[in-house]
Amino acid sequence: MTQGQAIVGFRQDRIGARLICMLNVMRLSRKFGVPGRYLWLSQPDGPYPELVDPRDFLASEFVAAHIDIVAHAPERSGLRNLPAAAPGMNGAGFARTLAEGQRYECDAMSEIVRFMDESEAEAAEGLRAAAAELALSPRLTRALARARRILAGVGGGQPLAIHVRRGDILDGDPWSYSSWASKYVPDEFFRAFVADREGPVIAFSDTPAAVGHLRRGDPRILPVNELLDHGRLSAAERDLLELLLMAGCAEVGAPSHSAFSRAAAMIGHCRIVALPGALPADAQLENHDALLDRVIAQPDSFFAPGDLAQSVSYAARYAASCGRGTELVDALAGRLDLLERFPFLYRELALLAWLAGRRRQARELAQRGLAVPSMRNRDKPQCRQVLLVTGGRGGDADGSGGGLDAGFLDMLFAGRAAEGPIMPGLAHRLMREGAAAGRALGFAPELLAVHAQPDPVRGKGRILPLWVLRIDWSEFVRDPGPQREMLLWPDLWRKLEPFGERLAGIEAGLAKGGNPVLDDKDAAWLGFCASVLRLHGRLNRAFAILHWPDAARPGRMLTRKRLADACFAAGNRKAGWRWLDAALETAPDQPLLRLSAALRAVEGQDRARAEAHLRAAEAVWPDLRLTETLHRALRRQMRAGAPADAAADVACAG
Numbered sequence: 001m002t003q004g005q006a007i008v009g010f011r012q013d014r015i016g017a018r019l020i021c022m023l024n025v026m027r028l029s030r031k032f033g034v035p036g037r038y039l040w041l042s043q044p045d046g047p048y049p050e051l052v053d054p055r056d057f058l059a060s061e062f063v064a065a066h067i068d069i070v071a072h073a074p075e076r077s078g079l080r081n082l083p084a085a086a087p088g089m090n091g092a093g094f095a096r097t098l099a100e101g102q103r104y105e106c107d108a109m110s111e112i113v114r115f116m117d118e119s120e121a122e123a124a125e126g127l128r129a130a131a132a133e134l135a136l137s138p139r140l141t142r143a144l145a146r147a148r149r150i151l152a153g154v155g156g157g158q159p160l161a162i163h164v165r166r167g168d169i170l171d172g173d174p175w176s177y178s179s180w181a182s183k184y185v186p187d188e189f190f191r192a193f194v195a196d197r198e199g200p201v202i203a204f205s206d207t208p209a210a211v212g213h214l215r216r217g218d219p220r221i222l223p224v225n226e227l228l229d230h231g232r233l234s235a236a237e238r239d240l241l242e243l244l245l246m247a248g249c250a251e252v253g254a255p256s257h258s259a260f261s262r263a264a265a266m267i268g269h270c271r272i273v274a275l276p277g278a279l280p281a282d283a284q285l286e287n288h289d290a291l292l293d294r295v296i297a298q299p300d301s302f303f304a305p306g307d308l309a310q311s312v313s314y315a316a317r318y319a320a321s322c323g324r325g326t327e328l329v330d331a332l333a334g335r336l337d338l339l340e341r342f343p344f345l346y347r348e349l350a351l352l353a354w355l356a357g358r359r360r361q362a363r364e365l366a367q368r369g370l371a372v373p374s375m376r377n378r379d380k381p382q383c384r385q386v387l388l389v390t391g392g393r394g395g396d397a398d399g400s401g402g403g404l405d406a407g408f409l410d411m412l413f414a415g416r417a418a419e420g421p422i423m424p425g426l427a428h429r430l431m432r433e434g435a436a437a438g439r440a441l442g443f444a445p446e447l448l449a450v451h452a453q454p455d456p457v458r459g460k461g462r463i464l465p466l467w468v469l470r471i472d473w474s475e476f477v478r479d480p481g482p483q484r485e486m487l488l489w490p491d492l493w494r495k496l497e498p499f500g501e502r503l504a505g506i507e508a509g510l511a512k513g514g515n516p517v518l519d520d521k522d523a524a525w526l527g528f529c530a531s532v533l534r535l536h537g538r539l540n541r542a543f544a545i546l547h548w549p550d551a552a553r554p555g556r557m558l559t560r561k562r563l564a565d566a567c568f569a570a571g572n573r574k575a576g577w578r579w580l581d582a583a584l585e586t587a588p589d590q591p592l593l594r595l596s597a598a599l600r601a602v603e604g605q606d607r608a609r610a611e612a613h614l615r616a617a618e619a620v621w622p623d624l625r626l627t628e629t630l631h632r633a634l635r636r637q638m639r640a641g642a643p644a645d646a647a648a649d650v651a652c653a654g
Contacts, residue, residue, distance in 0.1 A: 002074055006034035006098055007082065009106045010074060012041055014048060015239045016260030017109035023266065024113045025106050026066060026130040028082070034098055039070045047168070050235035057237045059135035077636075079105035083113050084483040088537045090117040107480070110262045116537060124266065131267040136240070144241050147227040151245070154222065159200045161246050161270070162190050163254035163261045164214060167206035170306030178376040179313040179344045182257035186311040187214045188287040189276040193253035194221065196283070202227070202249065204242050213303040246270065288318040296331045309342035316348040320457055325352035333365065343375035350386045351420065355458055359390045381417040389422055403623055405430065405437040410625040412469060413476040424463035425455055431464055440592050440621075441469055442558040444524035450498045471531045472558065473592055475565070475599050476626070478633055492536045496529055503529050510544055518552040527562055534566045542566045557587040561596070573604060591621045595630055602634045610634060
């Protein structure tokens with residue numbers, strides 16, 4: 001199904017995420033004049049049987065024009081992830097890669113994919129133009145018109161909406177085994193949103209009974225099932241009609257990562273009020289406090305056990321920030337029935353116990369959590385982090401006991417293993433101490449004071465944002481999600497902000513042919529800025545900066561490695577290898593440099609060269625689990641036959 005398509009869209013979740021992904025494919029394929037299709041997963045025995053056939057609710061002509069129905073997830077290993085790549089390239093660069101034969105897969109679920117030279121307004125307008133082509137089946141067209149007539153009769157002006165996401169997060173397997181704080185909002189925050197506004201409020205929910213529990217008889221809150229004849233509609237038909245009704249509301253109080261409500265905002269013009277973060281500060285504080293009190297003292301007051309469990313994620317973060325973590329741990333640590341049914345709670349309590357200084361209890365909770373068969377992989381890393389910093393068995397990615405520095409490096413680059421409050425604090429500590437991890441990263445001590453921040457969770461000590469350490473080794477970040485995060489949070493301007501005036505002055509001098517005096521501290525921060533520019537696609541600026549310190553301070557491993565990265569980013573593999581080999585001559589025993597060389601060899605389908613560098617890395621640091629982690633990933637990439645980068649126009653002289 002992917003053959004002949006320049007852009008392929010695919011999501012496995014509910015209709016909101018699927019629509020956003022499909023509209024992105026439609027917009028971009030039209031803008032660049034290339035073929036694109038959305039692959040609609042049809043699984044009668046899967047988690048969403050109501051989504052088997054999109055022709056049940058979309059006009060068959062529309063489906064034929066834009067959608068292919070597939071029974072299995074398609075093979076996408078040879079496709080580049082578009083949401084991860086787009087922020088680092090401009091539209092001309094994207095068009096060039098398409099012309100060179102590169103093909104892309106899109107899995108955007110809650111954002112408009114746009115390039116760095118596209119404005120938000122331009123991209124949004126293009127997506128709405130694609131949404132205007134959505135064509136409903138005749139029956140749904142009539143049902144939508146009827147719902148709008150009923151709503152108009154209620155009066156009170158343009159309605160508001162709340163999106164009360166519950167459903168499988170409450171009790172569905174495996175979804176309820178993990179926490180979904182970005183998709184789930186406790187009742188307290190919905191009530192605060194409604195109380196601060198006037199007019200009718202349509203409550204959209206996949207669990208109507210939960211709306212009854214939330215509204216407490218408030219006549220302003222109108223369940224959407226009073227507008228639609230749910231008895232005559234399938235689940236997918238209801239979802240689509242509700243999406244279009246929500247798009248006509250003025251504001252939508254919703255979870256921060258609700259694909260459903262964001263799809264409504266993209267299709268219409270409703271404004272998303274992300275809860276609880278968009279509430280006034282006093283309302284956030286008041287309702288967090290009320291929620292924590294309810295979790296501790298009234299656990300039976302929640303709609304369902306899953307409602308209590310999901311609410312604990314909010315309560316735990318607040319408890320940590322206000323010094324009440326021990327209260328929450330004491331209230332829940334003995335609730336084995338709840339912890340075993342919702343194993344992510346072990347992660348929450350282990351972190352709270354660690355933050356409170358209860359190292360032994362933190363280790364025990366983390367170990368018990370990792371032993372629960374139903375604990376999801378996404379929740380295990382923070383338990384492993386607790387074990388890593390408390391000396392417990394199993395702190396490394398596989399429990400092999402590779403040591404604090406090795407465990408830190410493996411988690412730093414391995415998917416989402418570094419999420420949570422532990423790793424940034426550990427990063428600051430290891431870089432401050434000049435530990436083995438810092439030496440392997442080539443981290444310049446001069447950068448620590450620039451980027452260190454107060455610890456927002458513990459209220460004491462300092463943290464180091466992890467992107468600062470990843471920037472020079474971004475090729476190790478293999479997961480599309482963290483790849484996007486490196487580009488977007490913080491953005492290019494904020495990454496360079498600490499050096500703004502000095503960088504502008506030096507770039508101006510270099511542009512005029514000058515040769516400013518350079519000391520070691522200058523080389524450290526300038527090289528860092530060049531890596532930031534390279535990551536964000538500003539290759540000409542990166543080259544101009546890097547060639548200067550290489551000439552003034554020759555033989556620096558990291559400068560040569562940065563030049564290699566810029567050449568590989570430009571598509572000039574020959575020059576990239578020349579610089580990378582030069583860096584290896586300078587530091588043959590640098591394990592991360594060896595791993596970088598192995599990765600570049602795999603990109604060129606040079607198996608022998610890749611294996612040689614992997615063996616060298618293992619010989620230098622046998623306990624570094626990152627070597628085996630990358631080895632597995634690179635073996636998969638070799639089997640998939642990853643193509644070498646095409647040549648580009650940027651000069652990589654050296």
